[in-house]
Amino acid sequence: QKEVEQNSGPLSVPEGAIASLNCTYSDRGSQSFFWYRQYSGKSPELIMFIYSNGDKEDGRFTAQLNKASQYVSLLIRDSQPSDSATYLCAVNGRTKEYGNKLVFGAGTILRVKS
Amino acid sequence: EAQVTQNPRYLITVTGKKLTVTCSQNMNHEYMSWYRQDPGLGLRQIYYSMNVEVTDKGDVPEGYKVSRKEKRNFPLILESPSPNQTSLYFCASSLFGRAGGSDTQYFGPGTRLTVL
Numbered sequence: 001q002k003e004v005e006q007n008s009g010p011l012s013v014p015e016g017a018i019a020s021l022n023c024t025y026s027d028r029g030s031q032s033f034f035w036y037r038q039y040s041g042k043s044p045e046l047i048m049f050i051y052s053n054g055d056k057e058d059g060r061f062t063a064q065l066n067k068a069s070q071y072v073s074l075l076i077r078d079s080q081p082s083d084s085a086t087y088l089c090a091v092n093g094r095t096k097e098y099g100n101k102l103v104f105g106a107g108t109i110l111r112v113k114s
Numbered sequence: 115e116a117q118v119t120q121n122p123r124y125l126i127t128v129t130g131k132k133l134t135v136t137c138s139q140n141m142n143h144e145y146m147s148w149y150r151q152d153p154g155l156g157l158r159q160i161y162y163s164m165n166v167e168v169t170d171k172g173d174v175p176e177g178y179k180v181s182r183k184e185k186r187n188f189p190l191i192l193e194s195p196s197p198n199q200t201s202l203y204f205c206a207s208s209l210f211g212r213a214g215g216s217d218t219q220y221f222g223p224g225t226r227l228t229v230l
Contacts, residue, residue: 004156008154034218041224042223042224043204043221043222043224044157044204045221046218046219049218090157101159101162101172102147102157102219103159104149104156104157105156106154106155106156
């Protein structure tokens with residue numbers, strides 16, 4: 001079982017719709033969860049992070065975390081063509097004593113059609 | 115401007131010819147890391163460094179070496195590159211890098227390496 005799983009997509013949504021991206025993780029001890037956006041050929045850039053169960057909103061983006069179900073999602077409201085990218089879910093895993101081991105999912109391709 | 119830089123951005127080389135990809139950050143970050151990205155596999159950690167002279171293996175360290183002699187630099191060394199090391203490589207840094215921490219990892223622009 002992969003440590004962080006995402007549906008590869010592509011997920012296609014019309015402009016103005018809500019895009020829902022999902023991610024599950026295997027390590028119950030994971031504490032921090034991140035969503036990165038990556039345009040083709042570019043480096044990942046952080047959109048949001050979340051540590052507590054529930055929702056966290058930032059502009060058009062909402063991250064949702066359910067630790068009991070080991071599930072984290074990202075909602076993008078009023079999707080725009082410029083949101084078309086690959087979205088990477090990352091989970092802060094544990095190393096031997098300490099260490100910021102970010103484990104990434106393979107990413108979900110989002111396409112917003114105008 | 116706060117940033118992570120990598121050089122070269124693109125490199126085509128041949129099997130067995132030693133190469134170094136440089137990574138530098140100007141944010142005084144303690145933690146630095148190298149990832150490789152391959153289609154369908156996502157980003158996988160190669161090596162990381164918690165601070166100067168402290169490095170450790172990530173998930174896919176075979177065939178790679180790193181060093182951290184200065185806080186700002188974290189070069190990736192391929193002593194004898196092979197075609198299966200053809201990939202897109204990213205360097206990243208964050209302030210502290212402690213487990214469970216919230217500090218953001220900032221990524222460099224990437225180095226696309228082709229080994230023939």
